[in-house]
Amino acid sequence: MSPTLEFLTLVFIFVVRIAVPVLVIFGILYLLKRWLEPRIGGVDSRIKLPFAVPPVLGAVAAIVALAIIGVIGYALVTNQFVDLLLLVRDIVVLGYMFVLRIVMPLVILFSIGAWFERKLNPDAARQRKPLSERIPALQRIQLPRVSARAVLAVLFVLMLWSAAIGLTISRFFFGLGYVTNMTDEFPWGIWIGFDVVSGVALAAGGFVIAGTVHVFNIKRFHPILRPAILTALLGYLLVIIGLMFDLGRWYNIWHPIFGMWNLHSPLLEIAWCVILYTTVLALEFSPIVFEKFNLQWPLKIIRAITIPLVIVGMLLSTLHQSTLGTMFLIFPEKINPLWYSPLLPVFFFLTAVAVGLGMTIVESSLSSRAFGRALESDLLRDLGRAAAVVLAIYLALKVYDLIARGATAYLTVPGFHSALYWIEMFFGVLVPILVLATRRGRENPRRLLASAWLIVGGVVLNRLNTALLGWWAYANGGPVYVPSWGELTITVSLVTAGVVAFAFFAKFFPIFPKEAHT
Amino acid sequence: MNISRRDFLKMCGASAAMLGLGAKFGETPLAAPAKAVPVSPRAGNGVLIDTTRCVGCKSCQSACKKANNLPSDEPPVALSAVTLTIVDFRNISTVPNKPVVKPVKCQCMHCEDPACASVCPVGALYKTENGCVAYDADKCIGCRYCMTACPFGIPKYDWNSPNPKINKCAQACMAEGKRDKPACVQACPAQALQYGNREELLTIARARIRENPGKYVNSVYGEKEIGGTSMLYLSGVSFEQMGFRTDLPNERLPQFTWNAMEKIPYVLGSFAVLLSGIAWWTHRNEPK
Numbered sequence: 001m002s003p004t005l006e007f008l009t010l011v012f013i014f015v016v017r018i019a020v021p022v023l024v025i026f027g028i029l030y031l032l033k034r035w036l037e038p039r040i041g042g043v044d045s046r047i048k049l050p051f052a053v054p055p056v057l058g059a060v061a062a063i064v065a066l067a068i069i070g071v072i073g074y075a076l077v078t079n080q081f082v083d084l085l086l087l088v089r090d091i092v093v094l095g096y097m098f099v100l101r102i103v104m105p106l107v108i109l110f111s112i113g114a115w116f117e118r119k120l121n122p123d124a125a126r127q128r129k130p131l132s133e134r135i136p137a138l139q140r141i142q143l144p145r146v147s148a149r150a151v152l153a154v155l156f157v158l159m160l161w162s163a164a165i166g167l168t169i170s171r172f173f174f175g176l177g178y179v180t181n182m183t184d185e186f187p188w189g190i191w192i193g194f195d196v197v198s199g200v201a202l203a204a205g206g207f208v209i210a211g212t213v214h215v216f217n218i219k220r221f222h223p224i225l226r227p228a229i230l231t232a233l234l235g236y237l238l239v240i241i242g243l244m245f246d247l248g249r250w251y252n253i254w255h256p257i258f259g260m261w262n263l264h265s266p267l268l269e270i271a272w273c274v275i276l277y278t279t280v281l282a283l284e285f286s287p288i289v290f291e292k293f294n295l296q297w298p299l300k301i302i303r304a305i306t307i308p309l310v311i312v313g314m315l316l317s318t319l320h321q322s323t324l325g326t327m328f329l330i331f332p333e334k335i336n337p338l339w340y341s342p343l344l345p346v347f348f349f350l351t352a353v354a355v356g357l358g359m360t361i362v363e364s365s366l367s368s369r370a371f372g373r374a375l376e377s378d379l380l381r382d383l384g385r386a387a388a389v390v391l392a393i394y395l396a397l398k399v400y401d402l403i404a405r406g407a408t409a410y411l412t413v414p415g416f417h418s419a420l421y422w423i424e425m426f427f428g429v430l431v432p433i434l435v436l437a438t439r440r441g442r443e444n445p446r447r448l449l450a451s452a453w454l455i456v457g458g459v460v461l462n463r464l465n466t467a468l469l470g471w472w473a474y475a476n477g478g479p480v481y482v483p484s485w486g487e488l489t490i491t492v493s494l495v496t497a498g499v500v501a502f503a504f505f506a507k508f509f510p511i512f513p514k515e516a517h518t
Numbered sequence: 519m520n521i522s523r524r525d526f527l528k529m530c531g532a533s534a535a536m537l538g539l540g541a542k543f544g545e546t547p548l549a550a551p552a553k554a555v556p557v558s559p560r561a562g563n564g565v566l567i568d569t570t571r572c573v574g575c576k577s578c579q580s581a582c583k584k585a586n587n588l589p590s591d592e593p594p595v596a597l598s599a600v601t602l603t604i605v606d607f608r609n610i611s612t613v614p615n616k617p618v619v620k621p622v623k624c625q626c627m628h629c630e631d632p633a634c635a636s637v638c639p640v641g642a643l644y645k646t647e648n649g650c651v652a653y654d655a656d657k658c659i660g661c662r663y664c665m666t667a668c669p670f671g672i673p674k675y676d677w678n679s680p681n682p683k684i685n686k687c688a689q690a691c692m693a694e695g696k697r698d699k700p701a702c703v704q705a706c707p708a709q710a711l712q713y714g715n716r717e718e719l720l721t722i723a724r725a726r727i728r729e730n731p732g733k734y735v736n737s738v739y740g741e742k743e744i745g746g747t748s749m750l751y752l753s754g755v756s757f758e759q760m761g762f763r764t765d766l767p768n769e770r771l772p773q774f775t776w777n778a779m780e781k782i783p784y785v786l787g788s789f790a791v792l793l794s795g796i797a798w799w800t801h802r803n804e805p806k
Contacts, residue, residue: 079656082681177677184598184674187665215793217800248660248675248682260640260657266775267663268639269782311793318789319782326778330633330667330771345778
């Protein structure tokens with residue numbers, strides 16, 4: 001019996017012996033309930049389900065969930081996951097097409113009709129009850145009063161996300177080629193260059209601030225620790241999601257963890273560090289959740305191991321932030337010498353520290369504006385100063401490296417690459433150093449924020465240059481990679497999802513210190 | 519405990535210095551003794567490709583397609599996911615507008631120290647004992663690092679598949695003892711391809727250069743490039759003129775990443791000691 005046939009048999013048995021009987025029992029129970037309800041009377045009105053869930057049902061649901069997990073696990077281990085994917089592909093595509101081609105046009109038609117009615121027959125329209133009175137459930141939803149600009153932003157994000165759903169279906173059920181502009185000549189695009197390589201750097205604030213507070217024991221930075229950890233945790237989760245989009249055989253993402261190791265691959269080390277560090281970040285974040293739900297004993301355990309945890313987090317970060325640079329060392333003949341250097345791991349680590357500080361400034365400034373909190377200007381000022389120090393070391397090392405490798409001649413070759421390099425070094429490194437080195441620059445919140453943005457932009461440009469734009473083909477006039485709208489949509493959707501998740505946690509969890517709430 | 523800004527900056531400086539030390543560490547004699555990448559199994563087989571004998575009949579190309587059950591409805595123009603070997607017609611003329619066309623068979627070079635295999639995180643690509651760089655799709659996660667790492671741009675990808683694979687010559691035509699030499703070599707009517715032990719092929723190649731003065735340029739492409747490849751080329755005109763990549767270093771590419779990777783234990787160790795020390799020092803006055 002072939003593996004596929006074996007698997008199909010398994011699915012068939014699952015459907016016949018488990019799914020169908022469960023559905024039949026559900027149906028009988030439901031009908032029984034409806035038949036009984038008017039006769040018994042006085043059924044507890046608080047329960048919103050059609051019938052109360054008996055414990056047996058919970059057990060059945062658990063069994064069904066286990067069976068589904070079992071089927072998926074079996075398919076994964078026996079390399080048949082794609083068959084499973086193809087089994088549900090038609091249903092998913094049909095569902096999406098139904099929404100796209102039937103539900104959405106109907107909604108549009110109805111809206112046009114309602115608009116015309118209000119124009120042509122205003123009296124009848126006014127007499128009709130508003131929607132919220134006809135559907136009581138709508139009354140329970142309370143929307144905050146927001147500005148028109150915020151409504152537009154929300155609409156834009158929703159539009160973006162609905163586009164992202166379709167793109168996600170195309171990418172996972174049909175292949176990368178349907179969404180991306182990547183080719184055999186450019187196997188890496190913006191999903192690696194921005195979502196993963198830049199994303200990891202932008203999430204470096206977590207280990208920098210955690211180290212400042214817990215290892216260097218500078219307690220006054222504590223107020224900005226939790227937002228920094230949250231930013232880092234969300235950042236790493238987005239990196240993993242972005243990586244899932246990019247990995248061709250994403251369902252094998254567990255392979256580097258479970259025993260298939262090539263110890264010479266920088267990517268293996270990065271995979272391990274990212275997984276472990278995301279776990280560390282989740283643990284560093286967990287006190288916030290425990291506090292929210294008032295769980296005392298886990299809180300005690302976490303507090304007891306905080307310092308070792310933070311040290312482990314810093315070690316993991318040091319390793320994978322620098323190894324991301326090591327990854328590009330295998331292409332000595334492909335990357336422009338302006339960027340290719342044996343010191344890439346050191347550069348990547350230094351810029352990660354700098355951009356970690358920069359991102360913390362950006363994130364604190366933006367959330368103080370968004371949530372109407374007082375700005376921790378004195379703390380941010382010191383972060384800015386530290387960033388200037390780190391960037392100055394980086395700049396000195398960069399200059400030394402260019403001279404030592406004899407690559408200074410490339411600086412003056414007019415063209416795409418030298419222009420990119422000058423933009424990156426001037427706006428992303430030199431200007432922030434000059435602004436942040438002066439007291440006037442640091443103490444002006446707008447200048448501080450602007451230079452933090454410049455650091456962020458400079459580091460993103462540096463990662464894009466190394467991973468994408470610095471490749472020789474961009475200078476040779478051949479066909480080059482330009483990200484498709486689909487790739488950009490997914491990337492922007494991920495970023496907005498991160499912002500929304502940050503706002504959610506900031507609203508419902510004790511992220512910011514209490515006394516700062518105004 | 520309260521630390522002044524000065525102390526904070528000092529610590530920043532100290533950690534930066536430590537970083538420099540970590541980078542320096544690997545260069546000290548402590549780490550120096552030949553920490554090279556472990557060398558893949560050597561003395562495997564290879565193919566000697568004599569471009570002066572090639573007549574451009576494309577028999578190798580069709581034989582490869584047939585042996586690997588690849589679709590052959592369209593005449594291929596370049597290596598692709600369904601074309602693992604191709605006879606590429608290169609213009610070797612030095613005079614403009616007067617093209618002189620020379621056929622060159624292109625395929626995976628089966629490097630002695632393959633960059634693709636060295637970067638693959640899960641070991642889906644690996645050098646076998648008979649000299650071939652093989653591929654195990656069941657392990658592959660589809661990260662495409664091999665594609666970026668390959669200096670010859672050989673691995674090709676199934677862009678339009680939900681279950682994509684890396685496609686390149688993995689000498690699958692010889693799997694399970696189906697053949698004793700690759701299908702392309704079997705199919706060549708002009709004796710331009712010769713399969714055998716790489717060292718012996720090198721000897722043969724040198725003998726041909728020696729015995730036919732003027733017919734060949736005095737070098738074998740693939741002997742030294744990026745540490746050597748199992749595919750060896752002989753040519754009548756310079757390899758640059760033939761459109762080969764002559765800008766490649768002679769060092770094995772995996773060494774470039776390994777130079778940094780080998781320092782990881784030192785960086786990890788020194789940072790662990792350093793950070794623990796700092797944490798102990800800054801918390802020393804705090805009540806337990």
